[in-house]
Amino acid sequence: MPLTPRAPATGEPLLVVKNLKKYFPIKKGVLIDRTVDHVKAVDDVSFHVNAGETLGLVGESGSGKTTTGYCVLQLLKPTDGTVMFQGRDLTKMRKGDLREVRRELQVVFQDPYASLNPRMTVGDIVSEALLIHDIGDRGSRRRSAEQLLEVVGFNPDFINRYPHEFSGGQRQRIGIARALALNPSLIVCDEPVSALDVSIQAQILNLLKDLQAEFGLAYLFIAHDLAVVRTMSDRIAVMNRGKIVEEGPAEEVYSNPQDPYSQALLAAVPIPDPRRMRERRAERRKHQDVLAESV
Amino acid sequence: MPLLAVNNLHTYFKTREGEVRAVDGVSFAVDRGTMLGIVGESGCGKSVTMLSIMGLIELPGRVVEGTAVFQGRDLLKLKGRELEDLRGHEIGMIFQDPMTSLNPTLTIGTQITETLRRHLGMSKQQARKRAIELLEEVHIPNAASRLDDYPHRYSGGMRQRVMIAIAISCNPKLLIADEPTTALDVTVQAGVLDLLHEVRTDHEMAGIIITHEMGVVAETANDILVMYAGQVVEHASAYDLFDRPEHPYTEALLEALPQVEGEGIRDGRLRSIPGRPPDLIDPPEGCRFAPRCAYAGLDDCAAVQPELREIRPGHWVRSRHPASERSAQPVGVP
Numbered sequence: 001m002p003l004t005p006r007a008p009a010t011g012e013p014l015l016v017v018k019n020l021k022k023y024f025p026i027k028k029g030v031l032i033d034r035t036v037d038h039v040k041a042v043d044d045v046s047f048h049v050n051a052g053e054t055l056g057l058v059g060e061s062g063s064g065k066t067t068t069g070y071c072v073l074q075l076l077k078p079t080d081g082t083v084m085f086q087g088r089d090l091t092k093m094r095k096g097d098l099r100e101v102r103r104e105l106q107v108v109f110q111d112p113y114a115s116l117n118p119r120m121t122v123g124d125i126v127s128e129a130l131l132i133h134d135i136g137d138r139g140s141r142r143r144s145a146e147q148l149l150e151v152v153g154f155n156p157d158f159i160n161r162y163p164h165e166f167s168g169g170q171r172q173r174i175g176i177a178r179a180l181a182l183n184p185s186l187i188v189c190d191e192p193v194s195a196l197d198v199s200i201q202a203q204i205l206n207l208l209k210d211l212q213a214e215f216g217l218a219y220l221f222i223a224h225d226l227a228v229v230r231t232m233s234d235r236i237a238v239m240n241r242g243k244i245v246e247e248g249p250a251e252e253v254y255s256n257p258q259d260p261y262s263q264a265l266l267a268a269v270p271i272p273d274p275r276r277m278r279e280r281r282a283e284r285r286k287h288q289d290v291l292a293e294s295v
Numbered sequence: 296m297p298l299l300a301v302n303n304l305h306t307y308f309k310t311r312e313g314e315v316r317a318v319d320g321v322s323f324a325v326d327r328g329t330m331l332g333i334v335g336e337s338g339c340g341k342s343v344t345m346l347s348i349m350g351l352i353e354l355p356g357r358v359v360e361g362t363a364v365f366q367g368r369d370l371l372k373l374k375g376r377e378l379e380d381l382r383g384h385e386i387g388m389i390f391q392d393p394m395t396s397l398n399p400t401l402t403i404g405t406q407i408t409e410t411l412r413r414h415l416g417m418s419k420q421q422a423r424k425r426a427i428e429l430l431e432e433v434h435i436p437n438a439a440s441r442l443d444d445y446p447h448r449y450s451g452g453m454r455q456r457v458m459i460a461i462a463i464s465c466n467p468k469l470l471i472a473d474e475p476t477t478a479l480d481v482t483v484q485a486g487v488l489d490l491l492h493e494v495r496t497d498h499e500m501a502g503i504i505i506t507h508e509m510g511v512v513a514e515t516a517n518d519i520l521v522m523y524a525g526q527v528v529e530h531a532s533a534y535d536l537f538d539r540p541e542h543p544y545t546e547a548l549l550e551a552l553p554q555v556e557g558e559g560i561r562d563g564r565l566r567s568i569p570g571r572p573p574d575l576i577d578p579p580e581g582c583r584f585a586p587r588c589a590y591a592g593l594d595d596c597a598a599v600q601p602e603l604r605e606i607r608p609g610h611w612v613r614s615r616h617p618a619s620e621r622s623a624q625p626v627g628v629p
Contacts, residue, residue, distance in 0.1 A: 060480040197336040202551035202567035227553035268485035270510025274533035
């Protein structure tokens, strides 16, 4: 059942997020809590993701990018706004219907050490979604798990092993195989390579690119590393303090950023070219005021 | 004579599975006023190298061999008290995590003045006055009023600025920064790196920066040491290393790095390095990179360890197949 390439994208975007807000209350009081204020983690954010493409959501810690991803997945209940996925508003859905939607909408988490249950075998982790959705029998689920592991470049003979036996990069492969199990159309990737070394990071990024080309997946790719986001994304949205400050085709945002914060962010990225050290330092000095404000 | 000369350093850790050769024959020198960058991936031995030099290796780890001569004295032979006199005084240190390297129960002022009083014998008032100057030097706004705050009132970037203030408080000759910006956001990182450059230039200090990021060494260091599996695999000036990398590992690492600038990035693939770094309990007998190397041929690669050799003036490489010799001497690429 799993893993069939999709038909090419039609006109309608796969995911449309409109005026999304997520406020967390700040509470005070000894016996009776009262809400004194709100942290506006996500404050009126709108964007869309087309079938088969990658939208990169980039920002620094506390910018609200992960909270946005969680609101899309309905792992957090948005305070306001709509999340239309395949034409249906997820924010108004009941649990049972959401479960159906989750076949199409999956997630890869940041920390490959914390996101895999240490008591489950690799095979059980990868095929758990099939069990939950009551797809196939034991034998077919096992074959699916082997097939999924092979797709992500993981030795299927390790199906009975446990996550602790594997390195960070291998665990992230298991996490990706798990996300693929139900043949989703959109995967939210929340900092999928930030815990990995450069050489391993490249393996995982290439894998995500290959899977996208092969199965027509769309990604909402959330990361703080501007170079990683650029490598993966067709379009980019830059977040700062709960808002999207700039959004556009990746090449444009990177070569000619319009928003002062995006400019400062790009000027701050260390470039592996020592000849440009001076020029970069001077460039950064120009943006100091913007950053002082944004902290 | 260099300010610091490390020669043939070996640091091993005893574990139940066997002895881990975390640092296995590392040599380098740091000249006055220059910045050396040590770069490599997790577990390559870059941090252990620094901790060994500073006498901060604890059991089950142990420096088994080597010398580290700083201003005529071998740091590896100094006793506890002598080392204490030196650390924080002539050698300043900045660690990775500004959240844990400051004591949360002491004010920022106390933590800066304790260094000044211990090493320079200043009075309380003198030290306080100097502490304010130091905070101003690292660009903490309203320094005088921030002196009595506790670390939790400071952001991550400001804490790292405080760490820099403490590290330079006794005007050391050498400043060692171990992953000083790894825990920080990219805009904050840029500020801290620029500050490091500024204080080093103002005080004519030499420095060593340890990092896993190629971009960070490119923007800070004059000389670069690339480490892999406990050994130095390449050592060159920053310009020469990025212009003409020689070691297959350095080349692969640079090509594995996603780029922020350029065209056609979205459609391209990154070069990945197959496999993983070797087990340092039982490292490969020959070249330690051979099992992952695209050029390791049918020759001695797997059997005999290559020496670190000077391929051109100032550029050292530990490989039988450095980039500039490859065309002249084709090998059986697997």
